[in-house]
Amino acid sequence: MDRLNRDAVIAIVLLVFCGVFFWATFDIRQPDYGVLMPSTWPRVVLGVLSFLSVIYLVQSLRQGSEETEPEDTAREPGIRGWVLYWRNPLWCFGLFFVYLATLPVLGMLIGGVSFVFVLLNVLGGWDRKNLMLHAAVALVAIGGMWSLFTFGLGVLLPPGMILGYF
Amino acid sequence: MIIENILAAFVELGNIKTITLMMVGVAGGLIAGAIPGFTIAMAVVLTLPFTFGMPAPQGLATMVSVLVGGLSGGLMAGILTGIPGTPSSVATTFDGFPMARQGRPGLALGIGVWSSFSGGMISAVLLVTLAPQLARIGLEFNPWDYFMLVMFALTITASLSGRSLVKGLIAGAVGLLARTVGEDEAVGMARFNFGNDALLQGFDFIAVLIGLFAFSQLLRDVRDPEAAKKSLTEKGTVHAKIEHLAAIRVLAKHWAVVVRSSLIGVFTGILPGAGGSVANILAYDQAKKASKTPEKFGTGTPEGIIAPESSNNAVEGGALIVLMALGIPGDVTAAMMLGALLIHDVVPSPTFIAEEPVLAYSIFIAFFVATFMMLGLQSFMLRVFVLVTKIRMYMLAAVILGFCGIGVFAINNVEFDLWTLLWFGILGFVMRQFGFPLAPMILGVVLGNIAELNLARAMAITTDISPFFTRPWSLFFLIVAIFSAAYPLFQAHRAKRKWTLFYMPAACFAVSVPLFMMGGIPRPILATVVVALGAYELWRRARNGWQLAETQGDEIVEDG
Numbered sequence: 001m002d003r004l005n006r007d008a009v010i011a012i013v014l015l016v017f018c019g020v021f022f023w024a025t026f027d028i029r030q031p032d033y034g035v036l037m038p039s040t041w042p043r044v045v046l047g048v049l050s051f052l053s054v055i056y057l058v059q060s061l062r063q064g065s066e067e068t069e070p071e072d073t074a075r076e077p078g079i080r081g082w083v084l085y086w087r088n089p090l091w092c093f094g095l096f097f098v099y100l101a102t103l104p105v106l107g108m109l110i111g112g113v114s115f116v117f118v119l120l121n122v123l124g125g126w127d128r129k130n131l132m133l134h135a136a137v138a139l140v141a142i143g144g145m146w147s148l149f150t151f152g153l154g155v156l157l158p159p160g161m162i163l164g165y166f
Numbered sequence: 167m168i169i170e171n172i173l174a175a176f177v178e179l180g181n182i183k184t185i186t187l188m189m190v191g192v193a194g195g196l197i198a199g200a201i202p203g204f205t206i207a208m209a210v211v212l213t214l215p216f217t218f219g220m221p222a223p224q225g226l227a228t229m230v231s232v233l234v235g236g237l238s239g240g241l242m243a244g245i246l247t248g249i250p251g252t253p254s255s256v257a258t259t260f261d262g263f264p265m266a267r268q269g270r271p272g273l274a275l276g277i278g279v280w281s282s283f284s285g286g287m288i289s290a291v292l293l294v295t296l297a298p299q300l301a302r303i304g305l306e307f308n309p310w311d312y313f314m315l316v317m318f319a320l321t322i323t324a325s326l327s328g329r330s331l332v333k334g335l336i337a338g339a340v341g342l343l344a345r346t347v348g349e350d351e352a353v354g355m356a357r358f359n360f361g362n363d364a365l366l367q368g369f370d371f372i373a374v375l376i377g378l379f380a381f382s383q384l385l386r387d388v389r390d391p392e393a394a395k396k397s398l399t400e401k402g403t404v405h406a407k408i409e410h411l412a413a414i415r416v417l418a419k420h421w422a423v424v425v426r427s428s429l430i431g432v433f434t435g436i437l438p439g440a441g442g443s444v445a446n447i448l449a450y451d452q453a454k455k456a457s458k459t460p461e462k463f464g465t466g467t468p469e470g471i472i473a474p475e476s477s478n479n480a481v482e483g484g485a486l487i488v489l490m491a492l493g494i495p496g497d498v499t500a501a502m503m504l505g506a507l508l509i510h511d512v513v514p515s516p517t518f519i520a521e522e523p524v525l526a527y528s529i530f531i532a533f534f535v536a537t538f539m540m541l542g543l544q545s546f547m548l549r550v551f552v553l554v555t556k557i558r559m560y561m562l563a564a565v566i567l568g569f570c571g572i573g574v575f576a577i578n579n580v581e582f583d584l585w586t587l588l589w590f591g592i593l594g595f596v597m598r599q600f601g602f603p604l605a606p607m608i609l610g611v612v613l614g615n616i617a618e619l620n621l622a623r624a625m626a627i628t629t630d631i632s633p634f635f636t637r638p639w640s641l642f643f644l645i646v647a648i649f650s651a652a653y654p655l656f657q658a659h660r661a662k663r664k665w666t667l668f669y670m671p672a673a674c675f676a677v678s679v680p681l682f683m684m685g686g687i688p689r690p691i692l693a694t695v696v697v698a699l700g701a702y703e704l705w706r707r708a709r710n711g712w713q714l715a716e717t718q719g720d721e722i723v724e725d726g
Binding site for chain 1: 215216218219332333335336339340342343346350352353355356357358360384385386388389390391394395558560561563564565567568569571572575576579581584585588591592595600617618621622625626629
């Protein structure tokens with residue numbers, strides 16, 4: 001997708017986003033008191049954002065294909081190429097999502113150590129030498145931080161069902 | 167009175183625990199600043215959760231120490247490996263790395279360290295003297311003025327932080343909108359919660375900042391699988407011993423560069439939106455122009471290290487002046503500092519220094535003390551830096567992502583904040599990829615409620631909107647906001663279009679109007695000087711027959 005299309009698509013997405021949020025401002029309850037209604041400021045911001053999005057859209061359409069995104073030569077075309085190119089950030093997002101989703105069960109200590117250990121292996125490779133190193137790094141780093149917050153700063157971090165059982 | 171406050175602040179900070187925490191903070195900042203891809207703002211924001219349980223002066227002194235350490239840490243990587251540790255030390259590599267390659271890494275480091283120290287000291291002195299004066303001016307501000315000040319801060323940040331003004335402004339507006347989610351502060355009505363109770367509390371702004379900035383930056387750092395597996399040691403020499411005495415002699419010889427660059431740093435810091443990344447390039451450029459041997463720049467000349475390092479350390483002093491006096495953060499790092507202050511129930515405002523003098527001066531003194539600590543710790547941290555450079559980027563990223571999770575949860579003990587971290591991490595990453603600068607968005611998030619509250623206060627006083635355009639300070643900020651918004655256009659068309667010849671004179675004439683309206687004696691005098699400057703510029707252009715001169719625009723990089 002060249003820059004023209006990409007920027008225009010982003011501008012349209014922004015306009016749709018503004019529309020949805022503007023619609024949602026009608027759900028905000030208006031009290032009988034106060035001069036500035038709770039919906040006024042969001043509407044002002046949405047108005048400005050919509051106006052800027054229109055300018056962005058016009059700019060991207062007028063630019064045409066003059067200014068195109070420099071292509072990364074190492075990137076394969078197609079969805080497979082896109083996934084391969086962005087695989088590390090995608091893994092990070094995906095694993096963090098799993099970490100949060102399993103937090104009630106695993107808790108912050110087990111979940112955190114597991115998250116860092118798996119992420120280290122995904123990013124650095126799964127060979128035997130790395131496996132030991134990554135396990136040690138995850139355990140020391142997250143275990144140390146968990147201990148510091150729990151025992152040093154007195155912060156109650158989520159124990160999860162497993163640790164909670166003990 | 168000032169002496170009493172300074173002494174009281176010394177007493178407040180002068181205990182073993184605080185001093186130890188400050189030393190740890192400076193050391194941590196030095197290492198964080200030295201790691202390319204790990205910015206000062208990230209170091210400051212990741213330190214935040216550790217300071218919750220501390221008393222306000224202690225926690226804030228620790229944060230200031232991390233900040234000061236981070237400002238100086240970038241020079242180690244820049245000089246020894248040629249890779250700037252932070253955007254604030256980009257220009258340091260221009261001459262620092264060549265000098266190191268010529269066999270004088272110790273001298274290059276020494277010049278960098280002592281320049282950082284000098285810049286920090288000069289800005290600390292100005293911080294202590296100027297912040298209370300600026301706060302006195304801030305007492306004149308009414309809600310209309312504050313609202314316009316926020317608009318000005320957002321506009322200038324958008325115009326300076328990226329190539330596209332529209333994208334910068336969109337980012338700022340998205341930041342303002344993000345802050346409206348949850349119960350509004352004026353009347354407590356739910357907004358944009360879409361039936362979800364967790365959204366009623368709104369997005370915790372520290373979680374938003376960590377997500378937008380730290381999370382998205384770490385993911386960028388590991389995007390390339392091969393680069394993520396590399397360590398810094400493969401990219402240069404990291405063995406050196408700092409030559410302090412030789413460096414002091416060099417600095418004494420070039421004291422004018424130190425003073426000029428430090429002043430550039432302080433005033434760049436005062437200007438909202440322009441951070442260390444702008445100051446170091448600006449100071450380097452000015453040093454080159456003023457030098458008798460400009461051709462030596464880029465080959466390892468001492469002035470090329472002194473200028474950027476003095477200026478980048480002086481920047482935060484300038485940013486803290488505005489933050490402490492007016493409550494307006496000048497850049498991303500200052501926004502993180504504002505977060506730290508708010509967590510400790512400290513709300514910076516024009517009355518803050520007068521009402522909480524000991525706490526305010528504790529922050530000023532912490533800046534002083536941390537600068538001395540930085541000087542003492544640099545030699546030791548150089549050895550630690552050698553060890554840190556052996557760590558691979560992916561390890562650092564994975565561990566810090568884990569730390570982010572624990573740190574963000576610890577802010578409010580609310581699981582929803584972790585989801586905020588993830589969603590804003592994704593948003594920040596996508597925005598960076600699509601060329602939207604993050605600095606305006608972060609300022610939008612930080613300043614959103616200040617703008618809304620002041621708008622509400624202004625409307626409560628009168629529903630008439632004319633004070634926004636007729637009050638002198640409000641008009642002043644509106645005019646500078648308009649001219650700063652037009653600045654990218656001016657830069658793009660400079661030396662190409664006739665109208666650019668009138669940009670500076672017009673700005674001078676326009677700004678003088680509210681200055682005249684303010685009354686008194688100094689401000690009308692200042693207004694007259696500004697008018698004279700504008701008239702002189704106009705006359706100079708007329709004398710040249712309205713010729714378009716060839717100039718080169720400077721591209722400004724977003725501060726990390």
